[in-house]
Amino acid sequence: MAVRECDVLIVGGGPSGVTLGLFLAAAGVSTIIAEKEQAIYPLPRGAHIDHEIVRILQNVGVAEDVMATSRTGGRYEFLTADRQILLSFDWTAPGASGWPYSNMIHQPSLEAALRSRLAGCPDAVLQAEWTFVSMETASQGVSAHFATPAGPETVRARFIVGADGARSPVREAAGIAIDDLGFDEPWLVVDTIVHDPARLPDRNLQVCDPARPTTCVMMGNGRHRWEFMIRPGERSEDVLDDAFIADLLRPWDVEGAVTLERKAVYRFHARLAKQWRLGPVLLAGDAAHQMPPFAGQGMCSGMRDAANLWWKLVEVIQSGADDRLLDAYQAEREPNVRGIVDMAILMGRTVCVTDPEAAAARDSAMLADRAAGRSPDAQAGYPPISAGRILGGSAGAGGYFPQPWSNDQPALRLDDVTGPGPMLFSRSGTVPAGNSGLRVMELADPSITFAKSALEDWLVRHDADAVLVRPDHYVFGSGDPARLIAAWQP
Ligand SMILES: Cc1cc2nc3c(=O)[nH]c(=O)nc-3n(C[C@H](O)[C@H](O)[C@H](O)COP(=O)(O)OP(=O)(O)OC[C@H]3O[C@@H](n4cnc5c(N)ncnc54)[C@H](O)[C@@H]3O)c2cc1C
Missing domain, CATH: 3.50.50.60 (FAD/NAD(P)-binding domain)
Known part of the structure; x- marks a missing residue:
């Protein structure tokens, strides 16, 4: 061997x-x-x-390839059992990456x-x-x-x-x-093939019904998903039975609009x-x-x-x-993952309430928050990088660097022009990169004309002549270009 x-x-x-x-x-x-x-x-x-x-x-x-079979996510709503809105996130606007926020x-x-x-x-x-x-x-x-x-x-x-x-x-x-981290809930997941999209919700839903917390979400083209929390005493083999699933789907009135494609039971951790x-x-x-x-x-x-x-x-x-x-x-x-896990647990704890009194208390508190305009409703921001390979103390360091794009068909996006390496965008003329492995681009470079004003806006907002962006599109640092190049050396 x-x-x-x-x-x-x-x-x-x-x-x-x-x-x-x-x-x-x-x-x-x-x-x-x-x-x-x-x-x-x-x-x-x-x-x-x-x-x-x-x-x-x-x-x-x-x-x-992936976008050809996907669709944008639209709104994401948490509802009471009688379909009042507890939370409604608008995820329809484009994300900073130059792609739809939710897919x-x-x-x-x-x-x-x-x-x-x-x-x-x-x-x-x-x-x-x-x-x-x-x-x-x-x-x-x-x-x-x-x-x-x-x-x-x-x-x-x-x-x-x-x-x-x-x-x-x-x-x-x-x-x-x-x-x-202390989350452990059993759920049944049911994917369906869609025959009549007009009979399905046009948004992603968490139905916070204490009798049966339920998720109903869109998937890629031609598919729709339901997830049902499994109640104490229910066995996996029983909830996976097609007749049981048909009963669970009945309130959604989708008979004939979808057919069952696949199903599974998971414990969410x-x-x-x-x-x-x-x-x-x-x-x-x-x-x-x-x-x-x-x-x-x-x-x-x-x-x-x-x-x-x-x-x-x-x-x-x-x-x-x-x-x-x-x-x-x-x-x-x-820290980024921890922030996201905490958000996922918070969402899960909001949904997975099976005690009717606790659910009623949750509903009235969340409905009051929403009526008072205190509910979160926009795109979620993920924790930036706060330690590691960044130039601590410089403006924007550790944050996500946007990808400007053109509205041409097909759209031209910044990364397609720059390629995969670390990039230094500078508005103060050509700067020698030495053996730093960096690619240096002036904002005046004709190949990125479509991105110039967005890049300039970023630099003005951070009061910087240049920004050094890592290959994963997080900002290493901003400021004087020569200082950035020197600091980037491993
Ligand atoms: C119901 C459900 C819904 C989800 N929804 C979302 C969602 O909407 N968005 C999202 O971002 N995530 C979602 N996730 C999570 C997502 O599916 C996983 O996080 C993702 O698949 C993890 O990818 P991975 O490559 O790290 O691991 P995996 O996809 O698990 O891949 C690990 C691979 O390692 C292989 N492997 C294991 N042991 C060995 C071995 N001994 N030798 C060689 N190979 C081995 C396995 O065969 C497998 O192919 C969902 C998960 C579930 C269960």
Whole structure:
């Protein structure tokens, strides 16, 4: 048995692992993705991605494919049992990323687009039916062992990324503990094929009915989802019965408008791994964090991990940066994920109230807040980066950098012009980038005329001559261009 070698070994060919593999392959990093299954996970999971994730898909070359089967999310409402509005979020405006703020998708279609893109990458390979069994780690790297249909395989790599889902055998093998944040609710998820969209809600709903908390959301084109909280004493095999599901759907009056496509029972959890890096071992996606799906952010968070991690790995592997740079990964990502998990738990606790008195108290408090204009109703902001590879103290550092776009058909977006690396946008003429690895662009550059006024606005608002934007579109820092270039050196 030959030992295979690569720079980065990713265990898990879900959305986090394949997105990371695509970024690394595009940068020329040799990557193996080992996936225990042959097929993409077929049961109901992600139905929503936010605008930042579409930008990530754009960056790995699959946004058009995914958007072709998705639709914008519109409004997201929390209702009482008798359909009074407790909360109503308007998610119809475009996000700062240049893509619709909220997008309803079909996770297997999104994963298929990622995998088909990967098939064309010479530097990354997905090995299906490779089951991670064990590993030995040393300061210089890792040897990982797999069971495959052709017998055992070993891969030696500089880094191993456990993108192997909630149970994460890599996390287990590394001995990394996971904190349980105390959410644990059983739900039935039902996906349907739509025949008559006019008979379905045109918005995403959480019906906070203590008799049966229920989610009703749009998905990618031609599909619609319901989720039903499972009551004490109900067994999985009973609630998965088609006749039981038909009874649950009856109040929605959708007989003939939809047919059942797939169904599953899940326990919704909230958990965070204590360490996201241990020597050559890194964790990404559900392996590092799990959250209940009420904010539609689990997969989104895993794809943000990939966007955060790839360029740090590239700097260490290709540019000889100190591998302590990888410690910034958890420092940067964990507060963002924690903020999102807290939001998902809050939404979940609002919905999953089954005691009628508690539900009545919740309803009257939330209705009063809404009547007084105290309810949140806009796009959610996610916590910015507050520590790690940013120039602390400079205006805008750690915030999300927008992507200006043109209204041409097809639309031209800033990242399509600039490409994947770190960028310095300057309004004070050409600045030598030295060996910083940065691409420097003057605002006067004719290729970004469509973006000039938006970039200028950003610089004026932050009182800066230049802004240095990291490859994941978070701001490293702003201010004097020469100072930014010097500070960016690893
Ligand atoms: C009902 C529901 C609704 C959801 N809705 C949303 C939503 O709207 N938006 C959103 O963003 N997220 C949503 N999520 C969450 C989202 O589905 C997950 O967060 C996402 O799939 C995690 O991706 P991942 O790549 O990290 O892990 P996974 O998709 O779990 O992939 C891990 C991969 O690792 C492989 N693997 C495991 N063990 C091994 C091994 N030993 N060797 C090799 N390979 C292995 C698995 O086969 C799997 O393919 C939802 C989840 C559920 C359950």
